[in-house]
Amino acid sequence: MKKIIIKLIGVVFAVIFVAFCFNIEFWAILDMPSSIHLTESDLVDFNSEKIFGNFISAEVNNNTFVVGKEKRHNSYLCLKLFGFLPIKRVEVVLEDGGEVYLGGIPLGFSLNSKGVIVVGENKVSANSVKSVFNTGDIIIKIGETYVEEPQDILDCLSNIKDEPTSIVIIRDGHEKEVVAIPQFDVNTNDYKLGLWVRDDAQGVGTLTFVTKDGKFGALGHCINDYETGVEIPVKDGGIYLCNLVGITKAKRGSAGELRCLFSQTKAPYGSVETNTKSGVFGEVFNKDELVDENLTAEIGSRMLVKLGKAKIVSSVGGVREEFDIEIIKAKYQPASSDKSFVFRVTDSRLISLTGGIVQGMSGSPIIQNGKIIGAVTHVFLNDATKGYGIYVDWMMEEIAR
DSSP: OHHHHHHHHHHHHHHHHHHHHHSSOHHHHHTOOSEEEEEHHHHHHHHHTTTTOTTEEEEEEEEEEEETTEEEEEEEEEEEETTTEEEEEEEEEEEOOOEEEEOOSEEEEEEEEEEEEEEEEOOOSTTOOOOSOOTTOEEEEETTEEOOSHHHHHHHHHHHTTSOEEEEEEETTEEEEEEEOOEEETTTTEEEOSEEEEEEEEEEEEEEEEETTSEEEESSSOOBOTTTOOBOOEEEEEEEEOEEEEEEOOBTTBOOEEEEEOOSSSOOSEEEEEEETTEEEEEESOOTTTOOTTOEEEEOOGGGOOSEEEEEEEOTTSSOEEEEEEEEEEOOOSSOOSOOEEEEEOOHHHHHHHSSOOBTOTTOEEEETTEEEEEEEEEETTEEEEEEEEEHHHHHHHHHO
């Protein structure tokens, strides 16, 4: 009898092992982060969509514990095999979720940087020493004075003259102090650092969403200085409506682009507050023409993104519309990245219009199962029908900061 029971137990475990390895995404479960954000709607979809196969279900367990005299609460998502055997527990933050207005239209961005960007050298005298600056450095402080525009440098140096002075820069994302000796320019009668600098930038990208309280997210990646490639730390900026005047189609080795024009002589439709690796974010002043109030979607967690059919919202055809894509690779990221998943354009009309993904489409919202789950970020140069997307989770985190 004992041997029969042992054999039965062995058979049960064998069945469980086979089910675990062949009927669910075993490695996807192992790849799950230690903490995730979900809405109540996401949790319902998690089970109804059978994200990890037919044998895995999920439920949220709430725990209460005391720290000192204070009661605290935390929640865990428990994944169970066959509905009763726990196999994974992940800390979960339950959120309200909610809807956003979908973007999909090109925007013009005008940014003013915090500090000034070094774009090259401009020797001012034969006595100039080797520069301590690199192309792409951002000068934020000279002596005790903060630098906001190129004229500030001249004003500071007129007092310092040719004395060694401490200058604070941002290099590779970190603050650094260097010492430079200004040189006198006999042509202009000014003291200079021997640099070409710039304090602004412009670009074109696509609006991803606008929240019901007027916050926007766009691009899905940062705006870099076009000459130096450095990420621009934003002091302020504005967003403007673009006119699409043409499309350069993508082809192998060339990304193509949306050719757009925008004018800064008119009032901006919103302000730019941050420029991050997850996109450009700010506040909308005027929703007219930016959003269609009938075009909304719920926020979808990255936990619910799955391989298969999805859609891009874009106005490359002249009006805001949906185009078919297929998500072919996705992973659960523990930290923000603008390359969260890979997709392929399957819509013949979009391929006919653009050749695939082109510059300017970054930020186009991606919809799966009726929810916005991300945005377009990059294109594969060797195959313009393939691109990367960022999870909308990471963009919403920037909105919440």
